[in-house]
Amino acid sequence: MTSVLVINSGSSSFKYQLIEMDAETTLARGLVERIGTDEAHIVHHDVTDSGEEETHEQTRAIRNHTEGFAAMLDFFAEHGPSLTEHPPVAVGHRVVHGGARFFEPTVVTNLVKINIQDLSELAPLHNPANVEGITAAQESFPDVPHVVVFDTAFHQTLPPKAYTYALDAATAERYRVRKYGFHGTSHKFVSEEAARFLERDVADLNQIVLHLGNGASMTAVRGGKSVETSMGLTPLEGLVMGTRTGDIDPAVAFHLHRRADMGVAELDDLFNKKSGIYGLSGHRDMRDLTESANRGDTASRNALDVYVHRLKQYLGGYFFQLGHVDTVIFTAGIGENSAEVRAETLDGLQNYGIELDAARNERRGDGIRVISTDESSVTVLVVPTNEELEIARQTLSVI
Incomplete structure (x- = not known):
């Protein structure tokens, strides 16, 4: 063996x-x-x-x-x-x-x-x-x-228009400031597993992958290659996460430095470890957050709404970047296990070809499963990620 x-x-x-x-x-x-x-x-x-x-x-x-x-x-x-x-x-x-x-x-x-x-x-x-x-x-x-x-390798196919920040070019080049993206091993694995499951060539598919865990990112995959992703120079950019802000006006840092006398280390700690759904609600786990929101806790409901709002924002943007979408894939801890997050994220998107089957979405399972209706023109999948297996596969490929 x-x-x-x-x-x-x-x-x-x-x-x-x-x-x-x-x-x-x-x-x-x-x-x-x-x-x-x-x-x-x-x-x-x-x-x-x-x-x-x-x-x-x-x-x-x-x-x-x-x-x-x-x-x-x-x-x-x-x-x-x-x-x-x-x-x-x-x-x-x-x-x-x-x-x-x-x-x-x-x-x-x-x-x-x-x-x-x-x-x-x-x-x-x-x-x-x-x-x-x-x-x-x-x-x-x-x-x-x-x-x-x-983690960044899968995103090396990003075109310059996607990875370039509108920062002074000389400064960006000197200090290597650009979008790199992360969770690439997971995005590669689940997009290829989805193609195998659908018995389609990954080269023929346009896919949007939502890797939703404590850290979260979304990637637009065209023909098996990453063409846009939500994380940037660091894993802080993009979606709302467990303790990270995700997208935020950079001037917030300047404002807090001037008004609250916060230094770089404090701001780094605030943005990366004390924000996200934890900063908004006090909850670190999505299960606790959704239970609290459903009991009527206002802060928890607001945190969940902010979380889903950002998912919809990126999902819509990636639809337009790809032109058409064949599959939307949920993976990682929240993506694989939270039927509520999936349902709220896809609610009201029937005009974009996404029809969620409520019963399929609620049904739990260990393997890949379809959670959209048979009539949905976009196939929505839950695909368990396995980054370790992907690393092992790639390791074998070069020896």
Whole structure:
């Protein structure tokens, strides 16, 4: 069997997943968190021969990512599956920001790591941690290729008219200011899965993908290529999110600096961590927000209305950019699970060829499902995302 180990590293944690690629099934997955403390936590899920998932946990001191990978290997050895019986042929790594330099999965070299580190100014919370994870993984798996897959890569097909900001051109060029887009691995995966489900060539489809989780983005996909997306230089631009503002007048920052004496760090924290639906309502979870709104809480109702209003705004804009739309796809935690958000987003769009089937929309399921009526000229789908599988696929494609 051919197995790929997928790694998603953060500054004090990393997630992992061992995927058997012949059947594209997960053999094990886990999380190592609170790295750098005496109370680091490891949780490891392995799939038994009968198909059941077993969970194993431990708290211990882990000083750095290298020790974290050693702990992961201990769990594989003790609880399985055996990496001797399922040796990964490669390790695939998620990297958040590839700038304009990386537009496809890339085998890791020292020069590649230097470039990822150099792009840290565009993703200071993510790229350094990604490099740290890559280095630690190379120490644990020195004899197999390591491949990096970038969140921004799918959006490298954006045309200049879409990625260019109307900023002084010399300043923009000097400081690499442009739209890059994010969640590209998810947008690519679900748009291609939707085409397979519909038994259509992705090259023949115009699609709009709504990746709605705590972070949220929307992408217009023409013929399998991203032509417009909502996130920009950073993941702050675009839709209203769990704790991020999304689109906001840039002068709000100037105003708060002058009137509230807020500095850059305070504004960054306010816009990224204390705003969005949390800032409007006090709720961090969409389930709590919708329940509160339905009970009549005014702040919650307003937050949900603002959230949906922004979705409709982008959805309409992407309809006009594409000219015609074949599919609208909901994915990620909110997109896959909130029937209410889907219904409110698509309400009143019958004149644009979107007819939601209320019963299909309410029905839950694990796989891809159609939630539009049979008469709807635009097919509306719920497509579960699987970024780890997409990373594994792209990793195999280059080795």
